[in-house]
Amino acid sequence: xxxxxxxxxxxxxxxxxGDARLSRLLLMNDRRFPWxxxxxxxxxxxxxxxxASEERALLVEEIAQVSKKLSQRVGxxxxxxAALGNMVRQLHVHVIGRAKHDAAWPGPVWGAGARQPYExxxxxxxxxxxxxxxxxxxVD
Amino acid sequence: xxxxxxxxxxxxxxxxxGDARLSRLLLMNDRRFPWxxxxxxxxxxxxxxxxASEERALLVEEIAQVSKKLSQRVGxxxxxxAALGNMVRQLHVHVIGRAKHDAAWPGPVWGAGARQPYExxxxxxxxxxxxxxxxxxxVD
Numbered sequence: 001x002x003x004x005x006x007x008x009x010x011x012x013x014x015x016x017x018g019d020a021r022l023s024r025l026l027l028m029n030d031r032r033f034p035w036x037x038x039x040x041x042x043x044x045x046x047x048x049x050x051x052a053s054e055e056r057a058l059l060v061e062e063i064a065q066v067s068k069k070l071s072q073r074v075g076x077x078x079x080x081x082a083a084l085g086n087m088v089r090q091l092h093v094h095v096i097g098r099a100k101h102d103a104a105w106p107g108p109v110w111g112a113g114a115r116q117p118y119e120x121x122x123x124x125x126x127x128x129x130x131x132x133x134x135x136x137x138x139v140d
Numbered sequence: 141x142x143x144x145x146x147x148x149x150x151x152x153x154x155x156x157x158g159d160a161r162l163s164r165l166l167l168m169n170d171r172r173f174p175w176x177x178x179x180x181x182x183x184x185x186x187x188x189x190x191x192a193s194e195e196r197a198l199l200v201e202e203i204a205q206v207s208k209k210l211s212q213r214v215g216x217x218x219x220x221x222a223a224l225g226n227m228v229r230q231l232h233v234h235v236i237g238r239a240k241h242d243a244a245w246p247g248p249v250w251g252a253g254a255r256q257p258y259e260x261x262x263x264x265x266x267x268x269x270x271x272x273x274x275x276x277x278x279v280d
Contacts (some may be wrong), residue, residue, distance in 0.1 A: 004231040013202060046210065047219050049204045056196040056204060064196060068189045078229075079187050082222035086246040089218075098226060106226035129208065 003043030007090040010039065013115065015123055017131045018138040022058045023093075025066070025126050027133060030115040033104075034073055036066055036130070044045035045091040048083065062137060063093055069133045070097040084110065143183030147230040150179065153255065155263055157271045158278040162198045163233075165274060167267050169254040170233055173244075174237035176206055177268070185231040188223065202277060203233055209273045210237040245254065251268070 104112035
C-alpha cells in the first residue's frame with residue numbers, strides 16, 4: 001500500500017497481528033478488554049468517506065468477521081465498534097468485546113481509567129490465539 | 141421491513157428524519173452535538189454480523205453519506221462513528237459531528253454529562269435542514 005505508515009501512537013499502544021486484505025489488525029495492549037483495532041492501509045485516510053466505496057465494503061466485512069470471532073470468546077456479551085479519531089487522526093476502527101462485569105460497563109472504554117498492559121507471556125499467548133482465530137482473513 | 145420496530149428509548153431520545161434504503165435516520169435530541177443515528181430496519185439485529193453482507197455494504201454507504209454531510213457543517217472538525225449497544229441492544233450507529241470546543245472533546249460523547257434537548261423551534265428548523273441535506277439518501 002503506497003505511502004501507508006501506521007500512526008506512532010497506535011503502534012506504541014498495540015501488538016500487530018497481521019494484515020487483512022484492507023486493514024492492519026492490531027491488539028490493543030490493555031488486558032482489561034479483548035480489544036482489536038483495524039487500520040485500513042490507505043495513506044491519509046481520516047474519515048470513512050476518504051475510502052473508495054469498494055474499500056468501505058471490504059472494511060465493514062473485516063469488521064464483521066473480527067466482531068463475530070470476538071463475540072465467540074468466553075465472557076463476551078456485546079461488541080462495541082467505533083471509529084472516533086479525536087486523538088489519533090489516522091482512520092482506525094475499534095472492535096471491542098464487552099461484558100457486564102468489565103471495567104467500564106455500560107460506559108464506553110475510551111477515557112475509562114488507565115490502560116493496563118498485558119504481561120509479556122500473556123500478550124504472546126493472546127496474540128497467537130487471536131491471529132489463529134483471524135487467520136481466515138489475514139493475508140500476511 | 142417486516143417485524144422492525146424502533147426501540148422505545150431510541151424513539152424517546154430522537155427526532156425521526158426519514159428512512160434511507162436500509163436505515164431509519166434519527167436526530168439525537170441533544171443540542172450539544174450535531175448527532176445522527178442510523179437504525180437498520182431489520183428485526184432483531186444487534187451486531188453488524190446479524191446483517192447480510194449486502195446490507196452491511198449499504199449501511200456503510202449510508203454512514204459515509206451522513207458523515208460527509210455532517211462534516212460539511214460549520215464548526216465540525218471530526219466525525220465519530222460508533223455502534224455500541226451497551227444500553228440499547230437494537231443495532232444502531234451513531235454519527236456525530238465533533239469540534240475541539242465541544243462539551244466532551246476529546247472524549248467520547250456517551251456518558252459525558254446530561255443530554256440537553258433542543259428548543260422546539262430549533263428542533264424543527266434543524267431537522268428540516270438535515271432532512272433536506274440528506275434528501276438524496278432518503279426514500280421516505
